[in-house]
Amino acid sequence: MPKFAANLSMMFNEVPFLDRFAAAAESGFKAVEYLFPYDNPAEIVAERLQAAGLAQALFNMPPGDWAAGERGMAALPGREADFASALDTAIAYAKVIGTPLLHMMAGLAPASDSQAIATYRENLQRAADRTGEAGIGLVIEPINGRDMPGYFLNDFNRALDFIAEVDAPHVKLQYDVYHRQILHGDVIMSLRQMAPIIGHIQIASVPDRHEPLTGELDDRRIFAEIDAIGYQGYVGCEYRPAAGTREGLGWMSKV
Numbered sequence: 001m002p003k004f005a006a007n008l009s010m011m012f013n014e015v016p017f018l019d020r021f022a023a024a025a026e027s028g029f030k031a032v033e034y035l036f037p038y039d040n041p042a043e044i045v046a047e048r049l050q051a052a053g054l055a056q057a058l059f060n061m062p063p064g065d066w067a068a069g070e071r072g073m074a075a076l077p078g079r080e081a082d083f084a085s086a087l088d089t090a091i092a093y094a095k096v097i098g099t100p101l102l103h104m105m106a107g108l109a110p111a112s113d114s115q116a117i118a119t120y121r122e123n124l125q126r127a128a129d130r131t132g133e134a135g136i137g138l139v140i141e142p143i144n145g146r147d148m149p150g151y152f153l154n155d156f157n158r159a160l161d162f163i164a165e166v167d168a169p170h171v172k173l174q175y176d177v178y179h180r181q182i183l184h185g186d187v188i189m190s191l192r193q194m195a196p197i198i199g200h201i202q203i204a205s206v207p208d209r210h211e212p213l214t215g216e217l218d219d220r221r222i223f224a225e226i227d228a229i230g231y232q233g234y235v236g237c238e239y240r241p242a243a244g245t246r247e248g249l250g251w252m253s254k255v
């Protein structure tokens with residue numbers, strides 16, 4: 001059975017972010033992930049993580065101005081300085097909190113735009129070099145256009161191409177089952193084919209992005225395949241609870 005990590009950006013929203021670590025531990029989780037820890041000092045986040053006895057699975061690099069609609073900067077020409085500063089911040093937080101993985105978000109840009117592609121390649125290489133020096137893993141994630149219209153990295157094959165170009169063992173794929181099903185389908189076979197370069201996995205029901213066992217996919221079969229491919233990382237529960245986080249955790253005893 002996979003090791004599940006609670007996504008504290010989507011789950012336990014009944015309490016403030018810093019209180020979600022204890023809430024996740026009380027609900028039986030042994031690990032957490034979240035989008036962005038940057039609203040709090042890294043030391044405070046680390047303190048809550050350690051007090052709750054949790055492992056940290058992953059968080060994202062700063063995405064630019066999220067409230068203004070930005071969704072990452074890696075593919076944004078002209079934002080290279082902001083990207084470099086975000087990378088510094090992410091690595092500083094990663095060192096204090098102790099995450100093994102950082103997710104680099106691409107931003108909103110046309111996937112075929114040559115300048116965006118060139119900028120993305122440069123920034124991915126920069127992030128690969130810096131995280132490699134810091135001993136931190138780096139993942140990139142294709143995201144579907146229904147949830148994030150205009151997101152630059154919207155195709156798993158393109159993500160594999162970028163990873164192959166960087167050719168660094170610590171740079172891998174964030175395989176979100178929810179996005180895979182919406183973008184391409186073929187979940188089981190792609191898990192097998194991509195297993196060697198999968199750095200992180202996330203799950204949610206399709207199409208509603210709720211708890212497992214409530215969507216169109218056979219989640220039990222997918223979890224068995226995640227085990228079968230020998231994936232040793234965490235599976236991030238990146239879903240919106242349908243009706244209360246704790247009320248929705250019954251799936252964990254049914255998979």
Ligand SMILES: O=C(O)C(=O)[C@H](O)CO
Nearest residue numbers: 035060103141143176238
């Ligand atoms: O959107 C997702 O699936 C993610 O995992 C990003 O990190 C946040 O949008």
Ligand SMILES: [Mg+2]
Nearest residue numbers: 141176202238
């Ligand atoms: Mg995801």
